[in-house]
Amino acid sequence: MTGIQRRLLAWYAKYGRANLPWRVVRDPYYTVVSEFMLQQTQVDRVVPIFGTFISRFPTFSALAKGPQSEVVRYWKGLGYNTRAVRLKALADAVVTKFGGEMPTEENLLLELPGVGPYTVAAIRAFAFNYDAAPMDTNVRRIVHRVHFGIEYPAKAASKELDMLARQLVPNGKAHDWSSAMMDLGALVCTARAPRCAACPLQTLCVAAPIDAARLERLREEFAKPATAKEPVPFELTARFARGRIVDRLRELPPGERISLLDLEREIVGIVAAEVGERFDELVAALEKEKIVARDGNEISLA
DNA sequence: AACCCGGGGAT
DNA sequence: ATCCCAGGGTT
Structure with a gap:
């Protein structure tokens, strides 16, 4: 083990979030459910929903047996409903x-719905402790800072970071290493205001100590021009309207449907006029994604 | 490569 | 007010 690996794992043993529900119970099913919930969603928001979800669907078999509409109902509060x-x-x-x-x-995992390169590695590392390196936003950021310096502009390509990360995993300790990297990224080596003074890797890190103001300046300098678009309040977006449609269908008693006309009337009363005009388009998209299903002129969760 | 998908917390 | 988040799928 290298000095970096030792310090990282020692820090994790002391400060890591060992009490997260998907770490307390080592079960591939827990790993899969948590990984799906955690895609682009922060830990604090997942924890409470994970608990109620696992209580209702404790195993692959229970989840396979349950109706999808109920699965989507339990997904409320997480967003990105296609994940459900x-x-x-x-x-x-x-x-x-x-x-x-x-x-x-790997090849079998990659064919499963909703499983990409990251989740393949996450399942292998967290559920089976194989020597895999799931490259999430935390791991990418830490590896870049420690070995190449501040990530703006990116000094290392994504593929290069991926190769390096795999070498950094101590044999037989992929679960703890990946857990440690993600906790460090969430608690210390954060994107905006890193706490280098509290970091176990500060004396070994190319980027440390990071000046938050300088980091911010560099990020703005190298941000993609597309980021400088005209900001639109979330309540005026199509995404907000989609969320209202799905939430309204969640409220339906299981097995019941609502007429499209009634639903449209309710939604148009809530969302911005320009988005309300696109009601049919929004429903069609939700139908294509298998989140909702139409039956004649009525609709419900699929 | 660019775009779409939620919504809440941190800064 | 903007950024950020245990990404994946489609175009």
Whole structure:
């Protein structure tokens, strides 16, 4: 083990969030559910919903058996509802194709719905402790800072970081290493205002000590021009309207439907006029994503 | 490569 | 007021 690896793991043993529900119980199902919920969603928001979700759907088999509409109802508060649809489809596949046992081969995992390169590595590292390096935004940022310096502008390509990260994982300790990197990224080596003084790697890090003001300046200097778009209040966006539609359908008693006309009337009363005019378009998109289903002129969660 | 998908917390 | 988040799928 290198000095960096030792210090990182020692820091994790002391300050890591070992009490996270998907770390307390080592179960591939817990790993998969948590990884889906955590895609682009912060830990604090996932924790309470994870608990109620696991209580209702404790195993792949239970999730495969449950109706998708109920899965989507339990997803309320997390956003990105297609993740719920894909997770349910994944459970179906695990039960029907793999006898209820989560596969471990990369190629098999990658074919599962909602599973990309990151989640393949996450499942292998967290559920099976194979020597994999899930490259999330935290790991990427830390590896870049420690080995190449501040990430603006990026001095290392994504592929280069990926290769390096894999070498950095101590043999047989992928679970703890990845957990440690993600906790360090969330608690110390944060994107905006890193706490280098509290970092176990500060004396070994190319970027430390990071001056937050300088970091901010560099980020703005090298930000993509697209970021300088005209800001629109979230309540005026199509995404907000989509959320209201799905939430309204969540309120329907299971098995019941609502007429499209009634739903449109309610939604138009809530959202901005320009978005309300696109009601049909929004419903069509939700239908295509298998989140909702139409039955004649009525609609419900799929 | 660019775009879409939620919504709440941190700064 | 803007950035950020345990990414993946589609175009």
